[in-house]
Amino acid sequence: MAGSSSATERPGTLGAGRTAASERIGNASPPLLEIRNIGKSFGGVRALSGVSLTLRKGEVIGLVGENGAGKSTLLKTISGNLRPDSGALFVSGRDVSLRNYADANREGIFHIYQDLALIPTLSVYENMLLAHEAAFSRFGVIDNRAMLRHVTDLLAEFGHERIDASRKVETYDLSTRQVIEIIKSFALAKLAGIESPVMLLDEPTAALTGDEVEFLMRLIQATRERAAIIYVSHRLSEVIEISDRLYVLKDGAMVAELPATGLAENRLHELMVGRTRDEFFYCEHKQQEPQSEVVLEVGGLSRTGSFADVAFNLRGGEILGVAGLLGSGKSDLGGVLAGALSGATGTIRVGGTIVPKNLSIRVMSDLGIGYLPPDRRDGVIPPLSVASNMSLARLTRHGEPYWLNLAGERRDAVEFVATLGIKTAGIDAQMSTLSGGNQQKVLLARWLLRQTKVLILDNPTNGVDAGAKEEIYGVLRRIAAEGVGILLVSDDLLELIGLSNRILVMRGGTLVREVPAPPNGKPGEVELVADMV
Numbered sequence: 001m002a003g004s005s006s007a008t009e010r011p012g013t014l015g016a017g018r019t020a021a022s023e024r025i026g027n028a029s030p031p032l033l034e035i036r037n038i039g040k041s042f043g044g045v046r047a048l049s050g051v052s053l054t055l056r057k058g059e060v061i062g063l064v065g066e067n068g069a070g071k072s073t074l075l076k077t078i079s080g081n082l083r084p085d086s087g088a089l090f091v092s093g094r095d096v097s098l099r100n101y102a103d104a105n106r107e108g109i110f111h112i113y114q115d116l117a118l119i120p121t122l123s124v125y126e127n128m129l130l131a132h133e134a135a136f137s138r139f140g141v142i143d144n145r146a147m148l149r150h151v152t153d154l155l156a157e158f159g160h161e162r163i164d165a166s167r168k169v170e171t172y173d174l175s176t177r178q179v180i181e182i183i184k185s186f187a188l189a190k191l192a193g194i195e196s197p198v199m200l201l202d203e204p205t206a207a208l209t210g211d212e213v214e215f216l217m218r219l220i221q222a223t224r225e226r227a228a229i230i231y232v233s234h235r236l237s238e239v240i241e242i243s244d245r246l247y248v249l250k251d252g253a254m255v256a257e258l259p260a261t262g263l264a265e266n267r268l269h270e271l272m273v274g275r276t277r278d279e280f281f282y283c284e285h286k287q288q289e290p291q292s293e294v295v296l297e298v299g300g301l302s303r304t305g306s307f308a309d310v311a312f313n314l315r316g317g318e319i320l321g322v323a324g325l326l327g328s329g330k331s332d333l334g335g336v337l338a339g340a341l342s343g344a345t346g347t348i349r350v351g352g353t354i355v356p357k358n359l360s361i362r363v364m365s366d367l368g369i370g371y372l373p374p375d376r377r378d379g380v381i382p383p384l385s386v387a388s389n390m391s392l393a394r395l396t397r398h399g400e401p402y403w404l405n406l407a408g409e410r411r412d413a414v415e416f417v418a419t420l421g422i423k424t425a426g427i428d429a430q431m432s433t434l435s436g437g438n439q440q441k442v443l444l445a446r447w448l449l450r451q452t453k454v455l456i457l458d459n460p461t462n463g464v465d466a467g468a469k470e471e472i473y474g475v476l477r478r479i480a481a482e483g484v485g486i487l488l489v490s491d492d493l494l495e496l497i498g499l500s501n502r503i504l505v506m507r508g509g510t511l512v513r514e515v516p517a518p519p520n521g522k523p524g525e526v527e528l529v530a531d532m533v
């Protein structure tokens, strides 16, 4: 498995890999973090082999790789959440053995997860100092005021006075919660007497909109001198922009280490995937003409707090894009049409049949509507197998003798694992053992397996690597060619432009424009953005 890439850059061989940050700081002191020859297997699956990496104070290093390459496993090993089978970890030159996450925290290492680990019903300050209240207690009594003061001061130190430390976390949006998570690392490091924390950011922008990404980038820029950061993301342009150096993982082995300055996105893609990107990656080369039959008809659809008076038709074989910023109502529109959100008024017809007032996912899926929600945690059933997770949509279907189809389903599952390049030990492996991106592909396969008339997809390639994106785009084009109507809600404008026949633009809960996107007349990103803001 190891070293299967064509990449020539190897760890340690690149003098040019020294970054501006490390040059500023000099190499006299040992790196803040160094890992040497880390190996980790899960049963027969070799997730990491002989992985080495160094990180200096003031540095941001990007860690990239395809779905299942081992990025999350590596971060979990560095943060004490997994014990490596072999290799060593050094913090400021000291050989340390981390038994758990608390050990890692004491060494100044913090793992900021994709799905943030904050407790929504607790206040900001309680979250930040969770499990460290003892440092603020006298004679066994916790001094909440001292905790509040401590956190308020820290927020001010980072220029985030507007965050009220006494308010519950659930009252803040996702990007503010991310700020809280990052400043929390500094708070806990300070308590442990550590000046510069090591922060592991695992796909921090996966659920953020454009503005929020900008905000996070600014926060990282503002804190980078005081910390050392490992940044994992599938958004290659973003990783190149924010990082000093990049490490590329492929099949559990570190296949390249290179400076980020001047690096072309295509080159990075090639190192990750082992081939250059399809020149038609986002292109409309195989776009179909929609059929004349309308498969979904929406009229005067409104939902308080989400959107108002939305009307459109979707034809068989058509990919209809929906663009809009956070709060535009585009995700809620998808949720309502899939039956996942209640409380809407108006009319919906699926294949000419008027949909009953009380929508539910069950009702809509029986009518032939498939739905991929924006948050994959809403769809994944971790303890069940890959095959069962795929066939779930069939299980819920009325009147189908499920057991009669078992053999066929297993065949289909094997086929989809191959078509979508799903990295798994097999179709009987537990869903929980798959990497995030591969779980997303299983969810997509779930709906492709069913005879759906309409597919509603909300950011279907979130967390999916660039190589797999190409495959998913190919699959979507194929199923559209079979006559399925696809409503594609996405924050990725290039994806929308490349795949869609038409694009609906939503702003502040209203459908403001319909933009035609035929193969020979694609709109530009700028044109869409102008209507979105």
Ligand SMILES: Nc1ncnc2c1ncn2[C@@H]1O[C@H](COP(=O)(O)OP(=O)(O)OP(=O)(O)O)[C@@H](O)[C@H]1O
Binding pocket: 042, 043, 045, 046, 047, 065, 066, 067, 068, 069, 070, 071, 072, 073, 074, 423, 424, 425, 432, 433, 434, 435, 436, 437, 438, 463
């Ligand atoms: N608990 C586990 N049990 C079995 N296999 C696992 C477990 N955790 C990870 N793996 C396997 O280890 C490999 C690396 O997975 P990992 O989650 O580290 O990938 P990743 O690079 O983070 O992927 P993604 O970009 O999709 O999140 C995969 O083949 C995965 O299936």
